[in-house]
Amino acid sequence: xxxxxQSPRHEVTEMGQEVTLRCKPISGHNSLFWYRQTMMRxxxxxxxxxxxxxxxxxxxxxxxxxxxxxxASFSTLKIQxxxxxxSAVYFCASSLMSRGTxxxxxGTRLTVL
Amino acid sequence: KNEVEQSxxxxxxxxxxxxxxxxxxxxxxxxxxxxxxxxxGGIVSLFMLSSGKKKHGRLIATINIQEKHSSLHITxxxxxxSAVYICAGHExxxxxxxxxxxGTQLTVNP
Numbered sequence: 084x085x086x087x088x089q090s091p092r093h094e095v096t097e098m099g100q101e102v103t104l105r106c107k108p109i110s111g112h113n114s115l116f117w118y119r120q121t122m123m124r125x126x127x128x129x130x131x132x133x134x135x136x137x138x139x140x141x142x143x144x145x146x147x148x149x150x151x152x153x154x155a156s157f158s159t160l161k162i163q164x165x166x167x168x169x170s171a172v173y174f175c176a177s178s179l180m181s182r183g184t185x186x187x188x189x190g191t192r193l194t195v196l
Numbered sequence: 197k198n199e200v201e202q203s204x205x206x207x208x209x210x211x212x213x214x215x216x217x218x219x220x221x222x223x224x225x226x227x228x229x230x231x232x233x234x235x236x237g238g239i240v241s242l243f244m245l246s247s248g249k250k251k252h253g254r255l256i257a258t259i260n261i262q263e264k265h266s267s268l269h270i271t272x273x274x275x276x277x278s279a280v281y282i283c284a285g286h287e288x289x290x291x292x293x294x295x296x297x298x299g300t301q302l303t304v305n306p
Contacts, residue, residue, distance in 0.1 A: 116294075126282065126296040139293055172237060182227060182286050185294075187239040 087188035095194045101163040104191045108177030118174040165195045199223045202297035215270040217300045219283035226288045233280040273304045
């Protein structure tokens with residue numbers, strides 16, 4: 084299996100622009116997680132889905148962030164409008180069960196100027 | 197105060213040394229993960245355990261649920277073990293949410 088796939092790997096944008104990050108989980112996995120990693124705060128869970136349904140979005144920082152999972156093989160994390168403080172590495176992970184081993188994608192390094 | 201605390205924050209060792217990284221948590225945890233993050237940024241799940249001990253190659257993870265403590269041991273350390281090691285717990289009351297420690301930066305010198 085190719086593992087969890089994320090795109091783009093790097094994104095540089097200007098403040099105010101819309102940013103869309105994409106994730107393809109491992110086939111057959113029914114749980115998907117979006118994380119953000121910064122030097123100051125480490126790894127933080129933003130949102131997770133179980134069977135394509137958002138279960139816990141309490142980590143989403145504010146209304147500028149939204150996530151969707153239209154089907155079992157695709158999820159997006161959107162930031163609109165982006166701000167410099169959103170600069171971070173965003174990881175997507177999937178697991179077979181909601182409390183199982185999580186497999187991480189390579190991450191998207193976002194820089195907002 | 198973080199609910200999951202790791203020690204030490206930084207660890208430097210010589211190749212071949214036995215290494216221990218500790219993780220303590222203040223909330224009820226149903227399972228605990230040990231993750232490895234390499235300098236390139238990729239994150240790999242090493243172990244998930246809820247009791248006892250697990251071993252994979254030179255890596256050993258133990259957990260004591262009652263004492264709310266877990267350890268990750270590396271035997272015969274090698275420079276390629278240099279990475280950030282992160283423990284994360286599944287809280288009992290919050291479903292799949294993981295609470296992360298701040299990570300331990302391990303450097304193994306040849």
